[in-house]
Amino acid sequence: MYPDVIQRPCFYLFLSFILFSILHSSYSQVCYMNVTSSLLSSQQNFTAFETTLESVWYVGVSAVDITPPVGMWLAGYAMRDRPAESTIHNLWVKAVVLQDKEGNKGVIVGSDILGFTRELSERIKQRISKDLNIPPESVLLNSSHTHSGPVIENSLMPIYPIEGTDQIEKVKKYTTDLEEKVFQVVKNAVNNIKPAQVYYGKGLVRFAVNRRNNRESEIENQFEFRGPVDYSVPVFVAKLLEDDTITAIIFGYACHATVLSGYQWCGDYPGFAQEELQNKFPTAVAVFMAGCGADINPLPRRRVSLARQYGKELASAVEGVMEEGLEVLPSKLITRLKRITLELETPKSKEELEQIANDPNQLDYMRRSAIYLLRDLANGIPLRTSYDYPVQVWSVGGTPLIALAGEVVVDYAIYVKQRLGKNVVVLGYSNELMSYIPSVRVLREGGYEGDTSQLEYGMPAKWKESIEERILSAVESLWNEIQR
Numbered sequence: 001m002y003p004d005v006i007q008r009p010c011f012y013l014f015l016s017f018i019l020f021s022i023l024h025s026s027y028s029q030v031c032y033m034n035v036t037s038s039l040l041s042s043q044q045n046f047t048a049f050e051t052t053l054e055s056v057w058y059v060g061v062s063a064v065d066i067t068p069p070v071g072m073w074l075a076g077y078a079m080r081d082r083p084a085e086s087t088i089h090n091l092w093v094k095a096v097v098l099q100d101k102e103g104n105k106g107v108i109v110g111s112d113i114l115g116f117t118r119e120l121s122e123r124i125k126q127r128i129s130k131d132l133n134i135p136p137e138s139v140l141l142n143s144s145h146t147h148s149g150p151v152i153e154n155s156l157m158p159i160y161p162i163e164g165t166d167q168i169e170k171v172k173k174y175t176t177d178l179e180e181k182v183f184q185v186v187k188n189a190v191n192n193i194k195p196a197q198v199y200y201g202k203g204l205v206r207f208a209v210n211r212r213n214n215r216e217s218e219i220e221n222q223f224e225f226r227g228p229v230d231y232s233v234p235v236f237v238a239k240l241l242e243d244d245t246i247t248a249i250i251f252g253y254a255c256h257a258t259v260l261s262g263y264q265w266c267g268d269y270p271g272f273a274q275e276e277l278q279n280k281f282p283t284a285v286a287v288f289m290a291g292c293g294a295d296i297n298p299l300p301r302r303r304v305s306l307a308r309q310y311g312k313e314l315a316s317a318v319e320g321v322m323e324e325g326l327e328v329l330p331s332k333l334i335t336r337l338k339r340i341t342l343e344l345e346t347p348k349s350k351e352e353l354e355q356i357a358n359d360p361n362q363l364d365y366m367r368r369s370a371i372y373l374l375r376d377l378a379n380g381i382p383l384r385t386s387y388d389y390p391v392q393v394w395s396v397g398g399t400p401l402i403a404l405a406g407e408v409v410v411d412y413a414i415y416v417k418q419r420l421g422k423n424v425v426v427l428g429y430s431n432e433l434m435s436y437i438p439s440v441r442v443l444r445e446g447g448y449e450g451d452t453s454q455l456e457y458g459m460p461a462k463w464k465e466s467i468e469e470r471i472l473s474a475v476e477s478l479w480n481e482i483q484r
C-alpha cells in the first residue's frame, strides 16, 4: 500500500505544479521540488494527502507603509483643531491575493485609513482590472476606520476646519500617492504568489460595546451592557506549502477604531493587533478587516494603553483560533459584486439648509455641512435622492465572505448570520465609504447613526426604511447565485 499512497498524490501534485509553472513561467523548478519534498517528508497519511491536493491555493502578500508626514490633518473627528504632531506606530496598506486551483483570483486589501471614497476605490479597481486583469468584483478594499489616520480627499470634508488652508493640497497629494501605493502593493502581491493552504476559523473577544445603548461617561461604573454586539473574530490563515511558514493572517472585528482621538498617527486597536500578530509570526502579513461596528465602540477608551490592550486581546483571540480552531478550505474561490439602489427620504429644502447654516446654536461642522450642500445647489448640482450601493459576496472555499460598504450597524451582521449561517464573515467599511448604513431599528430610534450623521456625509436626508431589506436580499441572492 505505502508506495501507491505516495505515488498518487505525487502525480496530482506534479500536474498541479506543471499547470502552475505554465501559468507563471517565472516560478522555478527548485520551488516545486521543495514543496514536493516537504510534503513527502511530513508524516501525513493518505487522507491528509488528498485533502492537501484538493486544497492547494496560490497566495501572495505585500505591505506598504502609508504613514503620512506630521503636519497633516487627522481623519474621523470634527473636534480636532490642529494637524498630527507625531507617530505612535506606522500606518500600512496590505494586500493578500488568493488564487484557487482553477486560476480564479481575489484580492483582499486592508488599510489603516478611515475609508476609501467611491472615486478613489473605482480608480484603484479600474487600474487593477486593466493592468492586472483582476475584475472589480474580485477586489475587496477594506479600511480599519482608524480615527488616527489621514484625511482622504473628498471624504467627510465639511467636518474638518481646513478649507482655504494648505491642508487641502496636502490631502490631495496624499490621496494621489495612496492610490499609487495601493495599486503597487496589489501588483507586488500578485507577482509573489506561491502554493499554499488556506484555513478558516472563528474566535471571539469582548471589548466591543454598543455605543447607542451604553454611555461612555458611565461605562466604568456599569456592570451590565445593553444593546446588540457581534463579538466574533473571523480568521483566515494562509500557510506556504514550500516551508510551512504562515504568510497571511486575515482577521476581523466589528468595532469602531476609536480608542484614540489625539494628534498622533496610529492604527488604533487594529494597528496594535496587526503589530502583535506580526511580532508573533514574523513571516506573516497580518491584515485587519473591519466588520459591522458602526454603532459599536471600544469602551472604555481614550488612552494609548487601552488601544494596545484591546489590540493584544484581539491578537490573542486570533492566536487561539490558529492554535486549535482552523479548518482547511478547499481551493475554490467565487466572487460577485452588484450595485443596488438605496433610496433617501425627501431631501432637505434650500430653506432648511439655510436655517442650519445660519443657526449660531448649531455645531460648526453641521453648519459647514449645510453650506457644502447649499453650494451644490447654487452650482446647479441637484441634491442626492439615492445611492448605487455596492454589495460584494465571495465564497472562499465555501465560507461566505460578505463585504458591505459604508459604516454598517451591527444589526446587519446579525441578520446576515441568521439568513446564511453563523460561519459567515460580514464586513463593513468595504470598497467605499458614503455614510452610515442604519437598520430599520436604528432609523426608527433616530440619533447619530440613523439621522444626524447623514449631513456631514453630504446626504441631504435619512435613508428610507427599504435600505435594510434591499441590502439583505441582495446578499442572499448573490449567495444563492454562487451556490448554484
Ligand SMILES: [Zn+2]
Pocket: 145, 256, 294, 407
Ligand atoms: Zn465611524
